[in-house]
Amino acid sequence: MIRFAKLGVVVLGAVVFAATGATDTGRLPVDQLEKAARSDSISIPTPGELFAALGKSEKTNWSGQYRGPMPVTYRNRAQIALNLGGLIADGFIAIEAKDSQQVKNIGSDIIKLAKALGVSEHLLARGKSINEFAENNEWDTLEEELEATQNEVKSSMQSHADQDLVILVTLGGWIRGTQVVTAAIMQKYDERSAKVLRQPALVRFMQLKMNEISPELRQEPLVKNVSEQLNGIEKLVSFPAGKTPTVDEVRKVNEAVGKLMTEIESKELPK
Amino acid sequence: MKRWLPIFLSTLLLAASTSVRAETDAEVGARKDALDVAGAFSNDGFKIRDGHWCGVVKPHDHAVVAVNLYAGNQYWFSAAAAEPGKIAVSVYDESGKQVTTESYNNGEKAAAGFSPADSGQYFVSVDLVEGDGGSFCLVYSYK
Numbered sequence: 001m002i003r004f005a006k007l008g009v010v011v012l013g014a015v016v017f018a019a020t021g022a023t024d025t026g027r028l029p030v031d032q033l034e035k036a037a038r039s040d041s042i043s044i045p046t047p048g049e050l051f052a053a054l055g056k057s058e059k060t061n062w063s064g065q066y067r068g069p070m071p072v073t074y075r076n077r078a079q080i081a082l083n084l085g086g087l088i089a090d091g092f093i094a095i096e097a098k099d100s101q102q103v104k105n106i107g108s109d110i111i112k113l114a115k116a117l118g119v120s121e122h123l124l125a126r127g128k129s130i131n132e133f134a135e136n137n138e139w140d141t142l143e144e145e146l147e148a149t150q151n152e153v154k155s156s157m158q159s160h161a162d163q164d165l166v167i168l169v170t171l172g173g174w175i176r177g178t179q180v181v182t183a184a185i186m187q188k189y190d191e192r193s194a195k196v197l198r199q200p201a202l203v204r205f206m207q208l209k210m211n212e213i214s215p216e217l218r219q220e221p222l223v224k225n226v227s228e229q230l231n232g233i234e235k236l237v238s239f240p241a242g243k244t245p246t247v248d249e250v251r252k253v254n255e256a257v258g259k260l261m262t263e264i265e266s267k268e269l270p271k
Numbered sequence: 272m273k274r275w276l277p278i279f280l281s282t283l284l285l286a287a288s289t290s291v292r293a294e295t296d297a298e299v300g301a302r303k304d305a306l307d308v309a310g311a312f313s314n315d316g317f318k319i320r321d322g323h324w325c326g327v328v329k330p331h332d333h334a335v336v337a338v339n340l341y342a343g344n345q346y347w348f349s350a351a352a353a354e355p356g357k358i359a360v361s362v363y364d365e366s367g368k369q370v371t372t373e374s375y376n377n378g379e380k381a382a383a384g385f386s387p388a389d390s391g392q393y394f395v396s397v398d399l400v401e402g403d404g405g406s407f408c409l410v411y412s413y414k
Contacts, residue, residue, distance in 0.1 A: 026361070026369040027363070027367050027368055028335065028363045028367040028369075028394060032335055032367070033335070033337075033363075033367050033394060036335040036337045036394050037335065037336040037337070039322070040322075041321070041322030041324075042320070042323065042324045042336060042338060042409075042411070043336065043337050043338055043339060044339065045339050045340070048318070049341060049413055050341060052344055052413060052414065053341035053342065053343035053390075054343070056343040140313075140316075140318055143318055144318060144321060147320065147321040150321075151321050151322065192342070193343070195343065195389065195390055196342060196343060196390050198342075198389060198390040198391050199390060200391070201337070201391060201392035202339040202392070205337075205339075241365070241389045241391065242388075242389060
């Protein structure tokens with residue numbers, strides 16, 4: 001009831017506003033745009049947001065985007081972080097597919113990978129919540145819970161002086177999310193869906209964050225490889241505003257992120 | 272009620288956890304109020320992001336954050352100030368041009384609704400319309 005009352009207030013506010021006219025048009029000066037705050041938790045969208053945008057135009061075969069079980073026995077911490085991000089993206093896919101068993105399986109793998117990074121102390125309760133929400137088919141709540149789990153992993157990494165790994169989790173999620181979305185668009189191309197791929201500033205921001213990590217970690221072959229390939233990916237997703245990517249352009253993005261994902265998943269690290 | 276549990280727990284845990292910059296009590300309160308505003312949109316199918324952005328807003332100044340949005344989604348950016356006053360939320364495209372939004376304004380709480388035609392970077396500004404300034408917090412929701 002309270003929520004309805006709140007909504008009423010909001011709707012009333014919106015109606016009152018509409019009656020008085022649209023927002024005044026203005027412009028932010030360039031220096032303010034450059035000084036704008038940017039943070040991992042609000043400037044980088046979740047895979048769930050990306051999938052939500054895709055789901056608007058065409059019915060997507062989400063379960064067709066599953067991948068086989070992945071190893072949870074990596075030894076390299078950077079590789080674990082990248083795969084943890086990818087696994088979280090897989091969780092969002094399972095939510096879109098409304099597949100409770102798959103959500104539970106992925107939730108369990110997330111806990112295993114987080115344990116390997118030593119950041120799992122608060123996560124057992126999260127794992128239980130994910131299972132409970134999945135059993136009750138509470139899909140919207142699950143999406144919020146999955147993001148909260150991801151943020152808790154990142155927060156725990158920061159408190160364990162592992163802040164360098166945070167961007168790798170984010171990046172792993174973006175790469176896997178983009179791989180899935182490009183594959184889905186290629187299967188059933190439509191212009192509206194393809195427009196979600198225009199994200200040059202997002203890739204640039206993740207590159208900047210990668211440049212802030214310690215020189216030792218940056219020199220690790222997998223991290224170095226991922227970082228170098230991001231340069232090429234940034235160009236591939238830099239479409240002019242208003243331009244819709246063609247099927248061929250979507251394929252190029254898919255090939256680039258697919259190649260990266262193969263390296264991230266591989267038990268053989270690049271040398 | 273169950274739906275609010277994870278959000279509530281996340282708020283508590285994030286407030287309690289060590290982060291790059293510890294949040295002040297005022298920011299935690301402002302975040303709770305911003306989540307209240309965002310919660311109203313949940314009835315309409317909007318999912319609230321777990322992330323948030325807190326800061327200080329001063330008279331005649333903009334507090335601006337960069338976000339990356341997807342064409343096809345609808346967004347609501349909800350903010351609340353800790354101190355009495357009046358705030359407004361505005362959205363600008365990547366060139367800095369203000370875009371037309373739906374708006375909700377109620378003193379120290381405000382929100383802007385926007386559906387981008389193009390994916391990419393946008394800027395959300397929290398402005399102090401009346402008052403002496405102070406802490407604020409912004410959250411966003413999408414569907």
